[in-house]
Amino acid sequence: MTNDNHCHWMQEALVEAKKGSAHGEVPVGAVVVRNNEIIARAYNQPISGCNPVAHAEVLVLEKAARVIGNYRLVDCDLYVTLEPCTMCAGAIIHSRIRRLVFGAYEPKAGAVASVTQVLEQPQMNYRVESLGGILEAECSEVISDFFKMRRKQIKEEKKRLRLS
Numbered sequence: 001m002t003n004d005n006h007c008h009w010m011q012e013a014l015v016e017a018k019k020g021s022a023h024g025e026v027p028v029g030a031v032v033v034r035n036n037e038i039i040a041r042a043y044n045q046p047i048s049g050c051n052p053v054a055h056a057e058v059l060v061l062e063k064a065a066r067v068i069g070n071y072r073l074v075d076c077d078l079y080v081t082l083e084p085c086t087m088c089a090g091a092i093i094h095s096r097i098r099r100l101v102f103g104a105y106e107p108k109a110g111a112v113a114s115v116t117q118v119l120e121q122p123q124m125n126y127r128v129e130s131l132g133g134i135l136e137a138e139c140s141e142v143i144s145d146f147f148k149m150r151r152k153q154i155k156e157e158k159k160r161l162r163l164s
Contacts, residue, residue, distance in 0.1 A: 001077075001099075003134070006079070006101050006131065006134045007134060007135055009031060009033050009038075009077070009079040009101070010079050010081070010101065010103055010134045010135045010138075010139070011135070012031045012038060012041070012079065013029040013030055013031050013079045013080055013081050013103070014029060014081055014103075014135070014138060014139065014142060015029065015041075016029025016030060016031065016041050016042060016043040016056065016081075017029030017043060017056075017081045017139070017142050017143075018142065019043050020043030020044045020045070020056070021142065021145075021146050023043075023045075023048055024047060024048070025043060025044040025045055025046070025047055025048060026044050026143070026146065027043070027044070027081070027142045027143055027146045028043065028044045028055065028056045028057075028080065028081050028082045028143075029041075029042070029043045029044075029056055029080070029081050030042050030043070030056040030057050030059075030060040030078060030079060030080040030081070031060065031078075031079050032060050032061070032063070032064035032073065032076050032077070032078055032079075032097075033076065033077045033078075033079065034064075034068070034073075034075055034076045034077075035075070039063075039064050039067045039068065039076070040060045040061075040063035040064035040067055041060065041063070042056045042057075042059035042060035042063060043056050043059075044056045045059060053087065055084075055085065055087065055088050056080060056081075057078065057080055057084050057088035057091060057092065058087070058088060058091050060078065060080075061073065061078070061091055061092070061095045061097070064076060064095075065095070071095065072095065072096040073095045073096055073097050073098075074096045074097075074098060075098060076097055076098060077097065077098055077099040077100075077101065078092060078097045078099070078100050078101070079101045079102075079134075080100070080101075080102050080103070081102070081103040081104060081139040081142065081143075082102060082103065082104050082106055082139065082143065083102045083104065083105050083106040083110035083111070083112050083113060083114055083132060084100070084102065084106075084110070084111055084112055085106070085109050085110070085111050086109070086111040086116065086118055088111070089111040089112055089118035089119055090118065092119070092128055093118070093119065093124055093126055093128060096126055097128055098128070098129065099128070099129040099130070099131070100112065100119070100128050100129070100130040100131070101130070101131045101132075101134050102130070102131075102132050102133075102134070102139075103132075103133070103134055103135050103136055103138070103139025103140070104136050104139040104140040104143060105132060105133065105136070112130050112132065113130070113132050
């Protein structure tokens, strides 16, 4: 698969991330691609769903499994805007995704390359190909902009409360 293809699918994941941001969620988006077609899309929803495991990766894997009627997604690729956490890396392994492609690295909790390498653990009975840094700047910017906005909102709310 070419880098142009990876960039195309990551752009689609960015669309999902921006939907999440619009709903007040940390903007992480994901798509599952099979046979050069998106079969599932999702964005983070732990806040709105009151669900700690409603990360974009988990949600999109669930949707993709329902679409194909199998919990094993062996001929599918997952594109996600942020390096997965440990929980999501485990879900990716168990889903038998063929390839994981992510955008921004997550230096605090990334479980593919940054902090731990869950996909590389020798005791795992399945190997997932992974590639990071696709549209890294764009993916990082979406998250950075979100948190800048959140900090500004918090600052304004504190100021408003002091004036009340």
